[in-house]
Amino acid sequence: MLPILLAVMLQTPAPSPSPAPRVRHVRPPKVVVNVDPGDDGRYQANVDTTVTVTRGARLDLNNFGGDITVKVWDKSAVRISADNSDRERVDIDVDQQVVTVRTSSRYGAPHMVSFDLTVPAWMALDLEGTYTDITAAGITGDITATTVQGDVDVTGGSGHISLNSTSGSVKLAKAQGRIDIVTVNDGITVTDTKGDLSAETTNGDVELRGIDADNVSATTINGDITYDGTIKDAGHYSFSTNNGDVNVSVPQGANVAVTASTFNGDFDPCFPITLTGSHKHRFTFTMGTGSAKLEMESFGGDLKLCRPGEVGKHHNGTKDKDKDRDDDNE
Amino acid sequence: MDRWTEQLSEYLDESLPRAEREALDEHLATCAECRETLDELRRVVDRARGLDDRPPSKDLWSGIATRIGSGTAIVSIDRARAPARSTRRLSFSIPQALAAGIALMAVSSGVVWLSLRSPASGQQAADPGRSIDMPAAWHQMDSSVDPVVANLRKTLQVNRAQLNDSTVRILEKNLAIIDSAIADARRALDQDPNNNYLNHHLADVVRRRADLLRRVSTLGVRT
Numbered sequence: 001m002l003p004i005l006l007a008v009m010l011q012t013p014a015p016s017p018s019p020a021p022r023v024r025h026v027r028p029p030k031v032v033v034n035v036d037p038g039d040d041g042r043y044q045a046n047v048d049t050t051v052t053v054t055r056g057a058r059l060d061l062n063n064f065g066g067d068i069t070v071k072v073w074d075k076s077a078v079r080i081s082a083d084n085s086d087r088e089r090v091d092i093d094v095d096q097q098v099v100t101v102r103t104s105s106r107y108g109a110p111h112m113v114s115f116d117l118t119v120p121a122w123m124a125l126d127l128e129g130t131y132t133d134i135t136a137a138g139i140t141g142d143i144t145a146t147t148v149q150g151d152v153d154v155t156g157g158s159g160h161i162s163l164n165s166t167s168g169s170v171k172l173a174k175a176q177g178r179i180d181i182v183t184v185n186d187g188i189t190v191t192d193t194k195g196d197l198s199a200e201t202t203n204g205d206v207e208l209r210g211i212d213a214d215n216v217s218a219t220t221i222n223g224d225i226t227y228d229g230t231i232k233d234a235g236h237y238s239f240s241t242n243n244g245d246v247n248v249s250v251p252q253g254a255n256v257a258v259t260a261s262t263f264n265g266d267f268d269p270c271f272p273i274t275l276t277g278s279h280k281h282r283f284t285f286t287m288g289t290g291s292a293k294l295e296m297e298s299f300g301g302d303l304k305l306c307r308p309g310e311v312g313k314h315h316n317g318t319k320d321k322d323k324d325r326d327d328d329n330e
Numbered sequence: 331m332d333r334w335t336e337q338l339s340e341y342l343d344e345s346l347p348r349a350e351r352e353a354l355d356e357h358l359a360t361c362a363e364c365r366e367t368l369d370e371l372r373r374v375v376d377r378a379r380g381l382d383d384r385p386p387s388k389d390l391w392s393g394i395a396t397r398i399g400s401g402t403a404i405v406s407i408d409r410a411r412a413p414a415r416s417t418r419r420l421s422f423s424i425p426q427a428l429a430a431g432i433a434l435m436a437v438s439s440g441v442v443w444l445s446l447r448s449p450a451s452g453q454q455a456a457d458p459g460r461s462i463d464m465p466a467a468w469h470q471m472d473s474s475v476d477p478v479v480a481n482l483r484k485t486l487q488v489n490r491a492q493l494n495d496s497t498v499r500i501l502e503k504n505l506a507i508i509d510s511a512i513a514d515a516r517r518a519l520d521q522d523p524n525n526n527y528l529n530h531h532l533a534d535v536v537r538r539r540a541d542l543l544r545r546v547s548t549l550g551v552r553t
Contacts, residue, residue, distance in 0.1 A: 131494070148549060149497060166549065167500045184542065185500045202504045202542065221538060222507050242511040242535060259369075261527040263518055279366060282527050295373075299514060299531055 042086035043106075050079040051094045058124035058141075059117065061101040065131035066114035067150075072121040072138035079118040088113050124159070133168070142177075151186075169204070187223065205244070220244060224301070228311050231256050233291040240297040247304045247311040248296055255288030260296045260303045270306035334361065338368050370526045493549060501546055508539045 037043050053076055061068060066083070073079075078099050082090050088111050093100040103113045112131070119125070124141040127134050133150040136143060142159040145152045151168040154161070157175040164170075169186040172179065176194045187204035190197065194212040199219075206218040211229025217238045218225050224244040231237060231254040239246045245265070250256060260267045261282045277284035296303045304311070334357050340346045341354055358364055493501075515532040522528060 149494065166545065167497060184504050184545070202538065203507055219534070219538075221504075221511050221535065240531075240534065242514070242531075261531075263528065263531075277362060277366065279362065280522065280525060280527075282366070297527065297531065299511070299518075 037089070037106075041106075043084070043089045045084060045086040047080065047082040047084055047090045047092075049092065050077050051092065051099060052077045053094070053099060053120065053123070054096055055120075055122060057097055057099060058126060059099045059101070059119055060126045061115065061117070061128070063101075063103055063113060063115060063127075063129040063132055064111075065129065066112040067133045068115045068117070068127050068129060068135070070117045070119060070125060070127070070136040070139065072123075073118050074120070076120055078120075078123070079116075081116040081118075082113050084113045085111070087111070121156075143175075152183075188218075206239075226311055228308055231292050231294065233289075235292040237292065238295045240295070241301060242299045243301060244298060245301040245304065246296045246298050247306070248294065249306055249308040249311045250287065250294070251308050253288065254292065255290060256292040256294050257284070257286045257290035258294045258296070258305070259284050260305070262298045262301065262303050264300045265298050265302040267303045268305075270304070270310055273305075334358075334364055335367055338364070338371055342368070342371055366526060370530065497549065501542070501549075504542060505539065508535060508542060511535045512539065 091102045128146045132147045134145045137155040143157040144162045146164040148166045152170045159177045161179045165183040167185045179197045181199045192210040196215040205223040206225045209228045214235040219240045221242045226247045228249045
């Protein structure tokens with residue numbers, strides 16, 4: 001690595017003795033809200049302001065702590081309502097491309113500030129927090145939501161949807177597009193969603209229902225995985241857990257080659273199948289033409305294959321895991 | 331690894347001489363284990379091809395330059411004018427492909443960690459749980475990963491002061507869950523060292539551990 005970096009440095013041209021004249025790009029004026037304190041040194045408390053935006057602009061909000069709630073309206077404007085005290089500064093920077101919202105505190109670490117935002121449905125969202133629950137509904141654009149300790153709950157979204165938490169559940173409903181979901185210490189629930197989907201957690205269940213996708217990947221270490229959705233020709237569906245069950249639905253008439261692997265569990269299809277291969281802990285069989293690939297893996301749990309609507313709901317063991325996760329957050 | 335298995339990668343790449351390919355075709359027709367190994371290799375290559383070639387989410391160079399003593403030099407790379415990358419064909423055996431994937435991930439973890447934190451003392455913690463009965467490829471793979479994992483574990487210790495106690499507890503608990511899964515997989519592999527599923531499973535869980543440790547690095551900066 002080091003030699004490569006040094007080589008790149010050596011190839012960098014030396015500074016020109018007479019620098020070329022700078023090109024000044026003319027940009028529309030920015031609107032900056034609430035940056036300066038008043039005469040008494042205090043900032044505006046309970047910020048509630050509305051700024052107009054042009055179509056295609058996105059919202060970029062980074063909040064240390066406090067909830068973020070986003071809903072939509074039919075105006076080309078963004079309403080930003082915060083419950084900050086006069087010690088917390090809320091910076092709102094608006095230009096043609098992005099509405100940027102940041103918080104800071106006059107003294108020490110940032111405090112908790114909750115935001116209620118109302119935005120045009122088309123607006124792309126980039127929301128980030130540390131101790132933050134994030135809720136968004138009705139968006140039809142891209143959504144990126146990232147938190148450390150908090151839940152993410154999104155209804156809607158299209159294009160690229162990336163939802164990320166460390167210690168919190170992630171729920172997504174009625175979305176469409178390319179979807180990436182990661183959490184660590186809680187579960188993932190996706191319902192009535194269309195598009196390629198990747199869901200990954202460490203200590204939690206993954207429940208995917210009403211999915212319409214060509215490619216789906218779901219992994220957990222300690223939890224169950226449930227998939228109830230399409231199995232499309234040439235699609236790829238991969239479900240893997242270490243300690244938990246994998247429940248997958250396969251519609252009648254699906255063309256799919258199935259590989260089911262478990263070390264300590266059982267493979268239990270709800271309907272008759274004809275195995276084409278059985279090698280120690282791995283079972284393979286083909287339905288129809290075998291165009292799609294379905295991989296089910298659990299080191300210590302059972303694998304169940306059923307018809308749509310028949311795959312299991314949560315069992316008792318999940319409750320224990322949920323309680324365990326709740327205890328962590330106390 | 332027998333002569334048939336050694337030829338599977340070239341077979342997959344369609345670069346095997348015709349006579350050898352026909353001989354292997356005949357052998358595959360009678361060897362279920364070889365067919366399974368071929369399927370496994372195909373899956374690994376498919377996954378490798380599916381990896382995103384993403385640019386870094388932030389400029390790491392300034393941090394790296396500082397650490398290698400180049401002061402404030404900034405190198406600007408114009409991606410739009412960079413020459414297009416040639417497409418390379420992937421050609422790995424299963425252990426090579428798995429090892430390459432883990433090593434690549436480990437190196438990227440190291441770069442992120444290096445750019446965000448001071449370099450560690452250079453001490454490399456040994457993994458007391460490492461099985462000496464692992465197949466050779468796996469032993470090598472662990473050797474390449476463990477220094478990074480050890481460094482990232484140190485990062486967790488360094489970052490403790492910046493992270494909420496609850497967050498630290500959660501991360502440590504989840505690392506323990508993954509470590510337990512790795513230990514389980516290794517014990518199973520000790521009993522069945524040539525089991526494709528177990529090899530694949532262990533690779534996945536080891537990757538997950540590094541992913542989680544890498545996440546810790548970024549959390550320390552954010553919180």
